Amino acid sequence: MNIFYLALEQTIVFLPLVMGIYLSYKILQTTDLTVDGTFVLGAALYARSLSMGVEPLVAVLIALAGGFLGGVMVSLIQFKDKVNSLIASILALFILYSVNFQVMGRANISLQDNRTLIYLFGDQIILFMCLISIGLVVVILSSQLGLKLRGFGANKSLMQKITSNIEKFRMLGLGFSNMLAAFCGVLTAEVNGYADINMGFGMALTGIGSVVIGLDLIRRVYRSRKIFNVGSDILGCFLGGLTYFLSLNTLLRIGIEPINLKLVLGVILVMLLRGVGSSPLNKIGVNRE
Amino acid sequence: MSYKKLVHSCVFIISCLGAIYVNALSNTKVKQRTVGIIVPIEHQALTDIVNGFKQTLKQYDDSINIIVKNALGEINIQRSIIEQFKHQNIDLMVPVSLGTTQMAANLNSRIPIISLASKYDQNQQIPKNVAGVSDEIGAKKKIELLKAIYPQIKKFSLIYSGSEKILPEVEDAVVEANDRGIKVQKMMIKELRDLYSVSRMISDDSELIFILKDNLVASGVQTLVREAKKRKIPLMTSDECTIIGGGSFALGVKEQQIGIQGAKLAIKLFAGANIQELPFEQMEELTIFYNEVTCRKQELDVSRLKTIANNMQYSILSVTQSYQRG
Amino acid sequence: MNNAVVDLQNISVLVPLMSREILNDINYRIYSNDFIVVLGSNGSGKSTLINLINQKILPTNGRINYSLSTRKKQYLDIMTLTQKVEESIFPNMSVLENYLLWNYKFNLLGKISSRKLTVNRLKLYLQKINSPLQEKLDTNISCLSGGERQALLLIMCVLLKPKLLLLDEHTSALDPKMAEIVISDTAKYVGKEKIPCMMTTHNIEHALNFGNRLLVLKNGKIVLDLADQEKQKLTKKDLISLYY
CATH class of the missing domain: 3.40.50.2300 (Response regulator)
Structure with missing residues (x-):
């Protein structure tokens, strides 16, 4: 298969997760690694529901609800910043591991004999699902709620002064973020044909990398002073994912020793992340007129 | 500053493309049997299995090209590896563990698969192009x-x-x-x-x-x-x-034994057996x-x-x- | 005169451990037409007074009566601007978005019409006062200068019509020229919209030129409390002698 086409396909499956991480990392400005767990939770709920004979679309909804609840759980652990967000997400990950095991009932569920989405609607359902998730993010972020979520991320203490209860924003934001991760889990299970207890490993970091790279790329293209634009940010998420998968597939094709793959990918990420620092818009006030 | 960056990234992309090109050229020249082993994560037991498989297969025919790729626990990398093998059109995929096998079978129904150290559920149908060795004793x-x-x-x-x-x-x-x-x-x-x-x-x-x-x-x-x-x-x-x-x-x-038994299946395959006729074996x-x-x-x-x-x-x-x- | 907006009764504030009194037995009332200028050197208790009124700290002794709201913690009723602008803005968001967030109306999804209305109000107001900010509504607020940001915050405060506006040396981080502009704007807007206001400063000129009441604090005590007429008679010399 063409390397670009392959990367494109992988990006479409991965995009909901990147957008989920974009919600937590860029909009709410907290580091949330829980997606590693809710990704599996989504896949687990979906696979288990299917194997119990639930209709695929209903199974998707169950998985989404599960992911949302996962996000709510993290926000409750973080409640009022009593627990550092990183620690909270690691704790949540810890809990989710058991939850996922209970949901799946075993370490691995195969989907190949079930009536899955692809079985019912064909391959293009994945693209369609991805478009739905994009639509969801656009709706959330361009609404008043989106504005408030961004306010929460930008200046939490001011938000606290203006509205008495900011915890609901944390809850909703992390809920949606993890719901998207679960959605990605569903799509991944669908494409790969199985759900596995360990399939979430490294998802959050890859996602954060994609978000950072993508948004940086976008900001180099659109140097407008108006900072926020849902469309260009989502395009950024997409480009970030695409860059990641393109470089991953290219490196594999060049024949980099797999054991060195993470080193090379990591170095590329660091280079890009360092590059972000010198991006003009990141230095506040430098391009003031 | 960012202009320089642009140049850097251009150079990077061009060199990547060049490397792909060279690689594609070299692929067309070689006509030998290629076996791709997919290991989900770094682990001593898995390494033992792979070693057993490699040694046995090399004894059979030293010219077989064996590629071992480790997904390092990440599902994205694992998928890319499998797609890569598909692209290279290798002769045999050897996924180690159940999840890897499922992914390989789901993404590809053409290239034969010999799965190591995995066990399908009794009520689950094993895909047509899959044979393998289960490590459970009972x-x-x-x-x-x-x-x-x-x-x-x-x-x-x-x-x-x-x-x-x-x-x-x-x-x-x-x-x-x-x-x-x-x-x-x-x-x-x-x-x-x-x-x-x-x-x-x-x-x-x-x-x-x-x-x-x-x-x-x-x-x-x-x-x-x-x-x-x-x-x-x-x-x-x-x-x-x-x-x-x-x-x-x-x-x-002995973990190595799983690999050895799997290699025997691979040898049968290369000797002309059809993958559909090969069984999913218990450990002998x-x-x-x-x-x-x-x-x-x-x-x-x-x-x-x-x-x-x-x-x-x-x-x-x-x-x-x-x-x-x- | 009508009712007091805020009534401070026998207020004392003690620093624990040091047993030093920052404020000592203060009795003071703020009325609805007041633009009070509080003058005092560093450590005189100006900021403590502001923080008492906006409930950031509690008095050691005495009590404060409010007649502005039944709800206890209603940020938009008493708004405070300090020299630290960053505390009052949402960085990396546009001017307009900042304004919309400040205009928080407690409904989650928010009707588009009401959003348009709110935006129009800001545009009209900026037009009316002919502010240079009307060109910069879509600018990232972090790209504005300190003075612009402070001016913007002031305008937002005025538009939101708080029951009481507290300004804690809000111009002291600005250069003299900008400070002059911001402070005269302050006087203009506050007077026009009739918002009760208390402003602290250590600039004697400002204290003389602005406001209709003057309060001078020294070592936590009120040394001078003048209303309109008497304030106008006051000269710089009198003030300096009190100040030091």
């Missing part, structure tokens, strides 16, 4: 061995974790033991730290401690070793590592591992163990703390 053989070594045994304690992978085997073990007139004290632990208190509750008339191939319990095997020593009863386990750690004896498989060659030091202390006669192994057609291997894998 409780029956273990209980048979137990009965052969201790014909007088009346009761033993089975300690296991709550992981769902283990539970069916636990039930089998209890049924098999009861059929042979042996009572079983079942003890489940939820976490590693439960192990100590559970080990103190082993009943006094229990004549042996038995554990399965259970990662959680195996990681706390030292606790059980000490308890067994105190009660002067043997500790039977199900893999090599726990015997090295101080258990008495185990019925298990089982091994009794024993720890000489522990056995001597427990007055378990090693020569008798050897006779039993011989009768049941198992190979036997002595392992101790100083024993090196390989």
